[in-house]
Amino acid sequence: MNMKSRVSIPLLLSLTMLLASCGGAGGGSVAEGGIRGTGSSVGPVSGFGSVIVNGIRFVTENLGMDDFQGEAGVSTEEDLERGMILQIHGEWRDSGEGEADSVRYDDTLRGPVTGIPQPWDETTRQGRIEVMGFEVNLDALTQTTLADLATISVGQTLRVSGWLRADGRFRASYVGPVTAEDTGEELEGNLSVTGDEPNQRYFVDGLELQILSGAVCDPLQLADGMPVDVEGEYVSGAPFTVSRICNGGPSAFLDASLNDDVQIAGVVTRAFAAREVDSGSFALNGIPVATHGGTEFGDLMSSDINPGVLLQVEGDYINDNGVLTLRADEIEYRDTDAELEGRLDGIDSDVLQSGGVEILLTAFTIRGGDDDDEACPVRFGPEHVGRIQLEVSGIQRSADGGYLEALEIECESEADDSGYEIEGRVTALNDEPGTRTLTILGAVIRVDAGTGFEGLAFADLEGERVEVEYREVNGEYIAEEIESENETDSDNDD
Structure with missing residues (x-):
């Protein structure tokens, strides 16, 4: 698959933003381009230099002391961390650049851990803790400045930035420590x-x-x-x-106004329901959202808008029969539904390759461990091929045969040559005797007599969500074990 014709321009823009994000909060004016919106943008931080939220790099160099509103332990822009959910008021442009007039951060929960119903599991990347008795779900997109989410212990005081789900549980975007000075x-x-x-x-x-x-x-x-x-x-x-x-x-966090444009990332708290032929409604973070005939859904189907799913909505507020409602012009899926772990095998223009999968980096991609010795490089080059181990969580996209849009990428400085692990939906099967293959995220993986199956027979795999361990042998990818994930992928909906 050649993705250059489809993604090279936006990807180059995204990488330019990421490159700029490594230079601190320093200078530069907002890039030229038509103004796309002026109002509130609410979502988790995905990068810095100045601050990247909802795929927009908001320049913050002109903010005064009173233009940043934080709280104990997060009183300045320098205290922000990836995953913290911000409200930024300002303007943003078609170029992917914006300028902030004000920035606001508020903890969702801050207090002691009172229970750990499900300790963090690095393999499944799931866990559940209780903070002051409130249950908090941890997942593949949860960011942390702790040494490891598995180190969380009862009695430890934490700050949580996240979303309240319809079932009363919280979904954490960020979990981090609280210092002794951060009282209350x-x-x-x-x-x-x-x-x-x-x-x-x-x-x-x-x-x-x-x-x-x-x-x-x-x-x-x-x-x-x-x-x-x-x-x-x-x-x-x-x-x-x-x-x-x-x-x-x-x-309240949105400071809603009928004159404002709105970008908001959050969890669905009420499922989509059709109202007319070309419109419907759902709730995001408890906020009513209305769709119309011109709403762009991207790869998303209205039937996919269910409680617990993470979306990004862009639009404006309207008065809908006396109810302040967000009228959606664009809706994008922002949740992880696929994962890949393996060696960096190549770079095609600006697209990473690993285990037969092409990986698209965007301005939404959070680069885990950017401040560590084992950081992902600012820009991947030929010198990294075969030497870096990747762990990617993201969205399974179906265009051009399939690829992985990275929401989070982590890197280790020593590549593991033992093989690859992929998790996603099977999009094609070839059942010809002696040449059986399955396709996930565009990777064609052969199934032979040595392949182990757990949960499903080969003929039942198409459309199923599976985890596959596989190796490269003489230029072919050979499956070692295939396991159905359909019974275990509902942790976020429990």
């Missing part, structure tokens, strides 16, 4: 009010709140179902002592 706990959630005045009681997902005098942000009226941001003191087995409670959650 914080949580976001939906308020539950029971009883009648003056004996009302307040809860967030079962945790009772003891609200101190003067803690309620003026002119907030506490009501059942209201999304809130709560700061105070947590003690196990006792009500959470609230020193400050304000309107919170994603809707």
Whole structure:
């Protein structure tokens, strides 16, 4: 497959942005190009120099001291980490560049780990922890500044940046340590009010709140179902002592305005439902989203918009029968559904190759370990071929025979020659005797008498999500083991 004609220009732009991201928060004006939007962009940080959010490199050099709003331990731009979810107000252009007028960061949860229902598993890249009793899901896209997600222990104090799902659990985009100086706990959630005045009681997902005098942000009226941001003191087995409670959650984080354009990345909290022939609605981070005849879905089908799925929506706000609603002009899938681990075998123009798979890097790609000795290079070159081990999580794209759009890529400085591991959906089967092959992400892998099967027979593989361990032998890729993943890929939806 030759992807040059399709991706070379946007990929070169993306890599230019990534190259610029390694130069710190320094100079340079926003590149020329038509203004695409002016308003709020909310999403996780994927890179720096200045700050890359939702595929846009926002220049921050002109921000004043009051233009960055953070909190304990994240009080300046220099404290930001990959995966932290920001609100950036400014403008962005068709060139992929933007300029920030203000930047805002707010922890989703900050407090002690009270349980570890599912310790982090590096193989499945899944895990679950509890912070102040709130369950937090960890996955392949969760970024961390801890030594390892597997090192998380009960009693450790963490900050979490993530999304509240429809089932009350959180999905972590970032998990990191909290220093001793970063006092106070914080949580976001939906308020539950029971009883009648003056004996009302307040809860967030079962945790009772003891609200101190003067803690309620003026002119907030506490009501059942209201999304809130709560700061105070947590003690196990006792009500959470609230020193400050304000309107919170994603809707408040957007500073919504009918005059603003909006970019927002987050999880689906209500499944897509058709309203008319050419329109429908769903909810993202609890925010109503409406589609119309001109909405661009990319590779996404409306039937794929289900609770827990990570999407990016771009549009503007409208008043839909009295409800502030995000009218979607573009919807993009931003969740990982495929993975690859193996040696860097080649570079075709600006596309990486490993195990027969072509890997597309974009401005959304988070480069894990950029600050470590085993960092992915700023730009891959011939000197890295055969010497670097890649671990890639991303999106399985079907165009031009299939490729992997990288959402996260990690590199090790020593290549492993033992073979490759791929996880994705089988897009083609060849059942000719003696030449049986399957195709995943564009890689054609031969199946022979030595191939082991777990969960499915060869004839049942087409369309199935599988994990394949394979090797290169005399120019061919030979499957050693094939395992069905359809029974184990629902961790994010539990």
